[in-house]
Amino acid sequence: MMNMAGAQPLARAPKSSVQKSPVPPAPRALSPRMVDIGVQVAVVAALAGLWEFGARFGALNPFLLPPLSVVLGRIWEDLIAGTVLVDLGLTLYRALAGFAIGAVIGIPLGILMARSALVRWLFDPLVSIGFPMPKIAFLPIFILWFDIYDTSKIIMVAFSCFFPIVAATYAGCSSLDKWPIWSARSFGAKERDLLWEVYLPMAMPQIITGLQVALPVGMITTIVTEMLMGGRGVGGAMIMAGRFADSVGVFAGIVQIIILGFVVVKSLEIVRRRILVWHPESRR
């Protein structure tokens, strides 16, 4: 009974205060937001269907676009064989290790650049030259220096993540509002306390934005290093599949990478909301 009442799209909820239903006030059945979400889910489903049936019934060449079910079947097979998790794990490890190194060097350096004239003089031009350069071009140098294994991949990723992070941290720390700093000082805060209690929290939104720029760049770089140097990982697996004209393998890789990229980027968004709970931006 309750179930049926809930299933009926109650037309005017506020009016029906006469019949006190035990069902908690149901969300208005078709709010515009729900419609939007529904339509968008339907679009995704339609695309998936188009992919599947277009490829299956010959509208699209199945070599150029293998049916979705075949691609998912391949992922399932590889999942059982264990290779999917190894490849995803390696790619994730390289991307995150490089990203972490970039952050661990970039954030303190950005803060120092904002705080010390000497550091600023030395690094400001280097960062502003390095920031817009296509860092991936330096990959052969890192191969030359550090060989083709994980070290050079991770250093390459760290190098490409470093610049957005240091630039954002520097920008964030050098445009701080003076008033909170002055009032903290006048309450007797030491410089060390200021760093942790005032500078960092105030610059945090921009620092995290820098991290959010760097993370996708790090993923792009990881994939390219794997394609070039092999050594497994999703990128390596994809390029091998491409060389053997195994288009199912290539699309299996793409689907894995889409999922991996989505999870990683969304996780960082969640982290941002966690860290910045106190910040006005979270209250919007």
Add this chain to the structure above:
Amino acid sequence: MSDILAGRRRPSGLAYAIVDTAVRFSPVLVLAVFWEFLGLSGIVSQQMLPGLVEIFSAFVDMLINGDLLYNTTRSVSRAAAGLGAAVVVGVVVGLMMAQFRAARLLVNPIVQIFYPMPKSALIPVVMIWLGLGDSSKILLIFLGCLLPVVVGTYNGARGVNPFLLWSASSLGASRLDVLREVVLPAAMPDILNGCRTALAFSFILMVSSEFVIATDGVGFMISSLGDGGQYPAMFAAIFFVAGIGFAADRIYAMLARRALRWREA
């Protein structure tokens, strides 16, 4: 110092700008000296870190025999084709998304799914679709640059002050007029920002696709020089590509500032 310089206007601004830039970028010289020192003192082998003179003479050689110019033209024309198409399509799609709910509902899920995907993963896909020639790389750069432009345009067009829209239409502007005369200029800063991201992506994808699949272009040139052990030339080509990327971004930023000059009070 920079305040004084900023206060100065042309014509004497250029000379000041040059001096200011030279002073500002002096640490690059420090880095160069450090580089030479590492190589000459034998701490790092000359193979790993060729001297700057050697790199420069390799650069001049490549410039004279035309390799560098030929490959750069090939690469840059591919990047420009992909990026240009991405900007045109991206701005149109972004504006449509902001104007029509149907377009928004149709495109948004696609953007949501593909935006976080590392675009370099598409390299094997375009290789399967279009082979090893120009078209595969143009398609890759197009796909990689499209979403930043779409998202930038959409955010800019969505954030237009509604009072501007209302007053324009109450003054009798048609929907197309409003789009062209109000929405597009108001969204311009965001559009230009999106295009700047796309420009950076176009260089990344240009170089990496040529590392992986190519028969010409600067990326191919760099990797084949590296494979052949011609390290001074490889360093020269790498610095050259990095320099082009840097220059492209700077020129773009300058043009964008100029295009937005009307916004400043």
